[in-house]
Amino acid sequence: MEAKPKVFGHLLKEVVRAGFCAGCAACVVSCEPGVLGFEREPKILGKCTSCGLCYSVCPQTPTSKSLFEPLTGAQSDPSVGSFKEALSVRSTDEEVLKRCQDGGAVSSLLLSLLEGGHIDGALLMGVGKEPWKPEARLAKTREEILEAAGTKYTRGPLFLPLKNADGFQRLAVVGVPCQVKAVRKIQRGELPYPKLGEKIWLVIGLFCMESFDHSKLGEFLKERMGVSFEEVAKFDIKKGKFICRLKNGESREIEVKALHDCVNPSCFLCTDFTSELADLSVGAVGSPLGRSTVLVRTQRGEEALEILRRSGRAEIKPLADFKPGIEGVKKVAGVKRTSAEKEREKRKEEGKSPSP
Ligand SMILES: Cc1cc2nc3c(=O)[nH]c(=O)nc-3n(C[C@H](O)[C@H](O)[C@H](O)COP(=O)(O)OP(=O)(O)OC[C@H]3O[C@@H](n4cnc5c(N)ncnc54)[C@H](O)[C@@H]3O)c2cc1C
Ligand code: SF4
Ligand code: SF4
Ligand code: SF4
CATH class of the missing domain: 3.30.70.20 (Alpha-Beta Plaits)
Known part of the structure; x- marks a missing residue:
């Protein structure tokens, strides 16, 4: 039975x-x-x-079923997973550069795919009516893609708009590693859900060290940094610092470590930094400021990158041209993995479930 x-x-x-x-x-x-x-x-x-x-x-x-696609011609590393090519990308679109987080690789990819008719929409994390509160949406125009650009360091229910995705046939999804894993489980897990899985043509994964709880971050901003969400034009994490760039041109920063109590608990046990199951993974680490590191992992990822290349929307160079390059990515990914493994051990010793 x-x-x-x-x-x-x-x-x-x-x-x-x-x-x-x-x-x-x-x-x-x-x-x-x-x-x-x-x-x-x-x-x-x-x-x-x-x-x-x-x-x-x-x-x-x-x-129990492997979620990884068998890859040919890929390099594999225990900290970052399999990838075929490591690149450093900067958008050539001035509007993207004004609104993006790093080099605008994600938004430029989406725009080249949408405007070339390769996708009919993209599942993205924008913000809702409350300042900086993440709210997911199905973007189907250039303006909607641009509106979602930039990193929200708090998390939101990315998949909710898929409840109303009947009109879409070929979607790109952008998400952090845990969300990327959910997409792969929808597509090819133990009990897949093809009704949704078959609509998803491309998965762009972001690098992710941790995410914060929205209300805890709001309190932290007020108490420790003397600012409110309304005053912030852009959040950033660079070189161990959490930075608030304010609308009045000033900026405030604090050690990321100080935000420990705002981190979502599931993040402490998370081992994936680079979205290992994505078609393309994108982050800041590895490239100089103003560029995005892009790991091309699958055949679909190669196809999407080729569409971006042909569109002329971005300057695409080998990551090896820059320092710290892939070694920098491996180092940060290794730190995250080791820290999560230690946390699991600690929970086991305390008699708590290390994870489901
Ligand atoms: C919670 C979080 C933590 C991160 N931590 C790191 C890190 O430690 N090191 C690192 O190198 N990079 C990290 N990143 C990735 C980095 O901040 C940029 O998103 C990435 O470099 C892409 O930049 P871009 O200019 O190409 O993207 P853009 O063109 O600006 O596009 C950004 C895309 O990210 C999506 N997005 C924004 N916020 C969220 C969210 N909360 N959840 C899901 N999708 C979202 C939007 O839909 C948008 O399409 C993190 C991202 C997130 C969301
Ligand atoms: S993490 Fe699991 S339980 Fe939580 S919202 Fe996602 S699918 Fe549901
Ligand atoms: S087991 Fe099936 S029907 Fe029940 S809540 Fe889960 S998805 Fe819905
Ligand atoms: S650290 Fe892991 S669990 Fe936390 S938001 Fe990032 S991918 Fe999800």
């Missing part, structure tokens, strides 16, 4: 109540009967049919 799949009750106990929920809402949008809602975390609103999809697609539940 086949084992019964684990269902929402298990997800609640093993992930949500245990403090491992990454708040992505992948479970909510994969629930075919639509009985899950989301308010900071998933909750049940109706009768569960025990299909097991919510448990299966969650990035925080175990998976």
Whole structure:
């Protein structure tokens, strides 16, 4: 007899109540009967049919099936995973450069794909009515892509707009490593959800050391940095410093370590810095200021990069032309992995569940 799949009750106990929920809402949008809602975390609103999809697609539940695509011609490294090419990219689009976080590789890629007709939309993290509060959206115009540019260091339920994705056939998704893992579980996990998975043509993963809780960050800004979300034009993390660039031209900075209590608990156990399951991974580390490091991982990633190259929207150079280059990426990725492994050991010693 086949084992019964684990269902929402298990997800609640093993992930949500245990403090491992990454708040992505992948479970909510994969629930075919639509009985899950989301308010900071998933909750049940109706009768569960025990299909097991919510448990299966969650990035925080175990998976026995390999989510990695077999790659030919790729280099592999224990800290950053497999990649075919490492590049350093800077957009040539002035509007992108004004609004992007680093070199604008992500927005330029999306614009070249959208305007060339290769995708019909992109699932992105913009901001809602409240200043700096992340709110996901399905962007289908240049302006909507530009509006979502720039890093929000707090997290939000990225997948919620997929509830209304019926009109889309070929999407790009941009997300941090835990969100990228959810996409791959939707596409090829134990219990995949092809209705959504088949719509996703490209997965762009961001590098991610940690994310913060929005309300805790708001308090921290007020108490420790003397600013409010409303006053901030751009947040940045560079060389161990958390920087607020203010609308009045001033800037304030503090050691990232000081924000320890604002970090979302699931991040302390997270080992993936570079979005190892993405088609293309993008971050700041490795390249000089004003450029984005891009790791091309899959054939789809190569295809997308070639479209960007042909569009002339970006200056694309080998990462090897710059310092610290790939060694810098490996170093930071190694630090994150080691720290998460230590945290897991510590939890085991304390008799707590190390992770689901
Ligand atoms: C929480 C977080 C932590 C990060 N930590 C690091 C780090 O430690 N080291 C490092 O090198 N890089 C880190 N990055 C990545 C970096 O900040 C840039 O996003 C990346 O370099 C791409 O820059 P860009 O100019 O090419 O992107 P842009 O053209 O500015 O586009 C940025 C894209 O990021 C997406 N995005 C913004 N905020 C979020 C969010 N909260 N969740 C999901 N998607 C989002 C938007 O949809 C947008 O399309 C982090 C990103 C996030 C979101
Ligand atoms: S119906 Fe399926 S996806 Fe929805 S809550 Fe129940 S087990 Fe989860
Ligand atoms: S799928 Fe995302 S929102 Fe749902 S329980 Fe898992 S981490 Fe939390
Ligand atoms: S550190 Fe890991 S769990 Fe935290 S936001 Fe980044 S990818 Fe998600």
